[in-house]
Amino acid sequence: MIDALTAIVWIAGSAFALLAAIGVLRMPDVFTRMQASTKASTLGLGCLLIGAGLQFGDFASFIRVLGIGAFILVTTPVAGHVIARAAYLADVPLWDGTVLDERRDHTAVYPPSTR
Amino acid sequence: MLEIVTHIALVTLGVALLIAVVRLVKGPTLPDRIVAMDLIGVLVVSLIVVLAASTQVTATLDAAIVIALIGFVGTLAYATYVERGHPE
Numbered sequence: 001m002i003d004a005l006t007a008i009v010w011i012a013g014s015a016f017a018l019l020a021a022i023g024v025l026r027m028p029d030v031f032t033r034m035q036a037s038t039k040a041s042t043l044g045l046g047c048l049l050i051g052a053g054l055q056f057g058d059f060a061s062f063i064r065v066l067g068i069g070a071f072i073l074v075t076t077p078v079a080g081h082v083i084a085r086a087a088y089l090a091d092v093p094l095w096d097g098t099v100l101d102e103r104r105d106h107t108a109v110y111p112p113s114t115r
Numbered sequence: 116m117l118e119i120v121t122h123i124a125l126v127t128l129g130v131a132l133l134i135a136v137v138r139l140v141k142g143p144t145l146p147d148r149i150v151a152m153d154l155i156g157v158l159v160v161s162l163i164v165v166l167a168a169s170t171q172v173t174a175t176l177d178a179a180i181v182i183a184l185i186g187f188v189g190t191l192a193y194a195t196y197v198e199r200g201h202p203e
Binding site: 011092 | 116117120121123124127128130131132134135137138144145146147149150151153154157158160161164165167168169171173176177179180183184187190191194195197198
């Protein structure tokens with residue numbers, strides 16, 4: 001029973017990880033690539049962690065698995081936001097099909113002397 | 116049965132890792148490479164988690180925690196570097 005559940009969850013998790021990688025390869029610009037990578041990789045790693053927790057079944061490793069999961073869930077959105085902000089401020093070109101760029105007339109967050 | 120599934124998952128993760136490396140090499144801009152590096156970190160953590168569960172060695176999970184931590188700090192450092200300076 002536990003093995004069957006683990007098998008399902010691991011197949012789903014590795015499929016999500018593969019989808020994240022394909023998204024990073026195929027998407028047209030940095031921002032779309034980043035959203036493919038962050039969302040799908042957290043979901044994929046979450047599924048794999050559930051499977052690992054089921055397989056171990058003891059308390060010490062369960063806490064470690066929970067720790068990795070919580071850490072990834074907290075840090076991945078932060079990292080994605082920081083990369084997107086840095087890329088935008090470094091004037092990385094947007095995709096041609098972008099329909100909305102609310103910061104088009106942005107003033108620099110930091111004045112040029114401090115950049 | 117679980118052995119076969121473990122092998123399938125490991126091969127799938129390996130293929131994903133290779134695809135991410137392709138983006139790391141190709142990536143036209145530096146932020147593209149940072150995104151690929153971040154994805155590689157997450158994929159390595161998931162590889163280690165699957166390996167740890169299939170070999171039943173709990174200590175391997177500590178390595179996964181450390182790699183996740185270092186990957187996050189490294190991403191923040193790269194992003195700061197991109198935001199500050201414009202290396203030519």
